[in-house]
Amino acid sequence: MGMKMVWSSTRWKWVAVCTLVMAHQIAAQVEDGLLINGDFETPPPGGFSNFGVSDGPASIPSWKTNGAVEIISSGEKQGGMILIVPEGEHAVRLGNDAEISQEVKLEKGSIYSVTFSAARTCAQLESLNVSVPPASQTIDLQTLYSVQGWDTYAWAVQVEEDDVRVVFRNPGMEDDPTCGPIIDDIAVKKLFVPEKVKDNAVLNGDFEEGPWMFRNASLGVLLPTNLDEETSSLPGWIVESNRAVRYIDSNHFTVPEGKRAIELLSGKEGIISQMVETKPKKPYRLSFSLGHANDKCKQPLAVMAFAGDQAENIHYTPNSNATFQTADVNFTAKAERTRVAFYSVYYNTRSDDMTSLCGPVIDDVRVAISRSSKTKLGSIVLMLALAFSLFGM
Ligand SMILES: *[C@@H]1O[C@H](CO)[C@@H](O)[C@H](O)[C@H]1NC(C)=O
Ligand SMILES: *[C@@H]1O[C@H](CO)[C@@H](O)[C@H](O)[C@H]1NC(C)=O
């Protein structure tokens, strides 16, 4: 016990020293991962216990605040309700029209995804405006996706300068000023657009490239509506519905292939799509893995898969103990670009809490010219065989 306290106080000193050093460096290029004090665990001057509502610069280490910004501690109560701290011991709450921001050095022209955890305090329609000015998006916190009372979200932006500000603002104007979203664990990641692979018109069809995920965060990352494929947290893909889909990792979920996949949530209200390059009039085959995330999701699980003018309702019925199956949709391309899209047929929740949203998992999405055109290859083989037999071999 004594040892532990000594260790942790030394650690805090270290953190404080590091923060000072960093503050004096002229905005070093941000590496992928947590922003400086992005988890709000660095003690403010005077310590956490003396911290009231802040309004002004530098009272939360490494962050600039504007309006009523408050550090909350795990276990803290408000009107009989325990405030939710997504991770660790502390988080911040943004009051009416309040904001926090941090200056970061990114790479002009690149696309970055910002990952953060958020919870709402009261039942009102709370939302968060995330921005890297001039780009911004308002994330609706009304839908609770997990029973824990908080969720992790990602938002992507193409940065127009090297020195930018990452800003979180509560656009709300509630009668009760203590209502307001709680945020925690803010990270950034530079996104790469994966190269097109041979024999697959789908970009990032294995979903391996996506937003930052914390190694030990077990709720996955929600990808809210993003109608612009150029700045999607999931390169190549668009979330075109008003509800989010969940980006999941193999550390906490069952994933058909690689380390990442998508779990479709909220039935028709959670749609992902991609426009893929096709040659008109050619026959194609859309194939993908369909599985379960091993998150106690109540069956049945099924997806609607769209490819051009074809739609297929596919139920998850794996063989024996497999965690996924492969499915396909055949279609004939009508244009140079064909839309492929997926949503969950059912509105599933977890069987243990009956509240957390869950659903079928998709992975390894491929679109390729269909095998039927390979009959040509078949006939060549046949002709060769014939030729060989003619030569008496
Ligand atoms: C979000 O904040 C940005 C600036 O930080 C502002 O330009 C934008 O209008 C805000 N959006 C909404 C919907 O309030
Ligand atoms: C997650 O990891 C971080 C750093 O590795 C640690 O400080 C934190 O306590 C961990 N959180 C949980 C919930 O295990």
Ligand SMILES: *[C@@H]1O[C@H](CO)[C@@H](O)[C@H](O)[C@H]1NC(C)=O
């Ligand atoms: C299914 O699981 C059982 C027990 O876990 C195992 O013995 C069996 O080999 C598995 N079957 C397949 C097809 O993987």
Ligand SMILES: *[C@@H]1O[C@H](CO)[C@@H](O)[C@H](O)[C@H]1NC(C)=O
């Ligand atoms: C698509 O076509 C292939 C053969 O080219 C066939 O094996 C498969 O069953 C077809 N899929 C569907 C869903 O009809």
